[in-house]
Amino acid sequence: MDLPEAFKNKYQQLLGDEAAAFLASFNQPSTSGFRQNPLKNGSPTATIDGADGKVPAVPDGYYGSVDGRSLDHVTGWVYSQEPSAMYVGEVVDPQPGERVLDLCAAPGGKSTHLIAKMHDQGLLVANEIFKKRAQILASNLERWGTKNTVVLNERPDSLEQHFPAFFDRILVDAPCSGEGMFRKEPAGITYWNPDYPAECANRQRKILQSALKMLKAGGTLVYSTCTFAPEEDEQNIAWLLKEYPGLEMVDIRKFPGMDNGRPDWADGNPELAKAVRLFPHHYRGEGHFIAKLHLRDQSVGEPFKQRQRNQRKKKRRGSTNNGRPTKDERQMFMAFQDEYLPSQSFTHLVKFGDQLYSLPDGMVELTNLQVQTPGLHLGTLKKNRFEPSLALAFSCQPEEVTNHLVITKDQWRQYVHGDVLRIEQSLPNGWYLLVCEHHSVGFGKMVNGTIKNFFPKGLRF
Numbered sequence: 333m334d335l336p337e338a339f340k341n342k343y344q345q346l347l348g349d350e351a352a353a354f355l356a357s358f359n360q361p362s363t364s365g366f367r368q369n370p371l372k373n374g375s376p377t378a379t380i381d382g383a384d385g386k387v388p389a390v391p392d393g394y395y396g397s398v399d400g401r402s403l404d405h406v407t408g409w410v411y412s413q414e415p416s417a418m419y420v421g422e423v424v425d426p427q428p429g430e431r432v433l434d435l436c437a438a439p440g441g442k443s444t445h446l447i448a449k450m451h452d453q454g455l456l457v458a459n460e461i462f463k464k465r466a467q468i469l470a471s472n473l474e475r476w477g478t479k480n481t482v483v484l485n486e487r488p489d490s491l492e493q494h495f496p497a498f499f500d501r502i503l504v505d506a507p508c509s510g511e512g513m514f515r516k517e518p519a520g521i522t523y524w525n526p527d528y529p530a531e532c533a534n535r536q537r538k539i540l541q542s543a544l545k546m547l548k549a550g551g552t553l554v555y556s557t558c559t560f561a562p563e564e565d566e567q568n569i570a571w572l573l574k575e576y577p578g579l580e581m582v583d584i585r586k587f588p589g590m591d592n593g594r595p596d597w598a599d600g601n602p603e604l605a606k607a608v609r610l611f612p613h614h615y616r617g618e619g620h621f622i623a624k625l626h627l628r629d630q631s632v633g634e635p636f637k638q639r640q641r642n643q644r645k646k647k648r649r650g651s652t653n654n655g656r657p658t659k660d661e662r663q664m665f666m667a668f669q670d671e672y673l674p675s676q677s678f679t680h681l682v683k684f685g686d687q688l689y690s691l692p693d694g695m696v697e698l699t700n701l702q703v704q705t706p707g708l709h710l711g712t713l714k715k716n717r718f719e720p721s722l723a724l725a726f727s728c729q730p731e732e733v734t735n736h737l738v739i740t741k742d743q744w745r746q747y748v749h750g751d752v753l754r755i756e757q758s759l760p761n762g763w764y765l766l767v768c769e770h771h772s773v774g775f776g777k778m779v780n781g782t783i784k785n786f787f788p789k790g791l792r793f
């Protein structure tokens with residue numbers, strides 16, 4: 333790999349004798365991996381059979397690649413993520429019932445991991461600053477089958493006004509110079525110049541300042557990058573520790589091949605060794621840096637009165653058609669739920685246009701927020717009927733739906749292609765959850781022996 337001379341010289345100086353092995357690792361192939369989804373009730377055997385072993389540090393992690401058109405991938409039974417990046421979710425270690433923020437979340441590798449570790453209980457806010465990427469994030473979380481994730485499309489500095497001292501845990505998986513991903517995405521090298529890490533570090537500090545305003549006293553902040561640059565890694569953590577005396581480092585468990593953070597690459601604070609560095613010449617994965625911090629009792633959130641003033645200043649964004657569904661709309665959905673999903677309960681229903689969602693418990697007022705997905709997308713409110721969504725199908729286990737219909741792999745291929753399915757058995761008309769090899773693949777509507785296809789047009793292949 334053709335690395336810039338300034339890059340090679342920098343790491344020659346920083347790593348000394350080790351630099352040759354470090355630089356040689358850029359000529360090795362990148363390592364791929366995937367995580368299995370524990371929210372789905374079964375093992376993605378087909379994908380695991382092709383895996384190249386377990387990732388020791390990650391209970392659901394495997395080495396190997398995933399076919400993006402496989403049943404396991406399309407139905408969210410697996411998520412493709414390189415093995416070093418998977419360690420971040422383990423370090424965050426969110427617990428069921430907590431309020432968790434993934435501030436820089438797209439495309440969703442860490443968010444899917446966090447909500448799985450939370451057993452889909454509590455609240456995950458997955459935020460992404462760029463609209464297109466927020467859409468991809470929402471779609472990946474939809475496949476994953478989560479009911480308690482809200483996807484937002486906000487700048488960190490506007491988000492901070494809505495969630496002062498709110499979250500138990502915050503992950504800042506920061507936009508960075510990406511040096512650790514050069515093997516996987518060689519185009520990243522073209523953006524690199526000697527000043528780039530410092531520019532990224534400035535942006536990261538602003539994001540961290542916003543994050544700190546949203547962290548509860550006693551909460552946990554995890555900061556990660558996929559770069560080796562000390563400016564963006566230890567030096568940013570050293571800055572945080574000086575700027576926020578309420579923060580303290582938390583020691584991160586080091587599995588074989590993982591390195592300590594490097595105090596000598598920042599201000600010499602020995603606490604920085606508690607962070608973890610993943611170097612591809614030591615660890616089977618790409619380059620990563622992770623630091624974990626605990627906020628002691630005092631809160632650094634904005635004072636409450638200021639918060640109220642800020643909220644009043646803001647105007648409501650979005651359509652006036654949003655909000656609570658009408659009584660009739662609610663009844664239409666309840667009729668569907670009673671017939672098909674009697675074991676489920678959705679208490680906070682919210683409508684965006686003609687789309688119905690179930691909001692997670694404990695979510696703040698959505699007014700003034702740029703919302704990509706306000707929770708689980710239940711379906712569409714039509715004039716006299718309710719049409720269930722693909723997200724609802726992905727969030728259901730087959731046995732939770734009164735009508736489910738087992739289809740073959742060939743029929744699944746027809747379904748994702750958008751075809752109508754002809755069914756030999758004589759079955760009553762109505763909605764069916766289609767199930768292929770135990771995977772919930774979507775809803776279909778039986779009309780006189782054929783299944784009408786509701787797989788979204790934009791996803792067909």
Ligand SMILES: C[S@@+](CC[C@H](N)C(=O)[O-])C[C@H]1O[C@@H](n2cnc3c(N)ncnc32)[C@H](O)[C@@H]1O
Binds near residue numbers: 441487
């Ligand atoms: C390293 S990526 C996140 C990867 C993601 N956590 C995952 O595991 O799939 C960083 C994200 O930060 C977003 N970003 C870029 N500039 C930002 C900014 N100024 N504030 C917040 N996020 C930003 C990028 O669009 C990108 O999606």
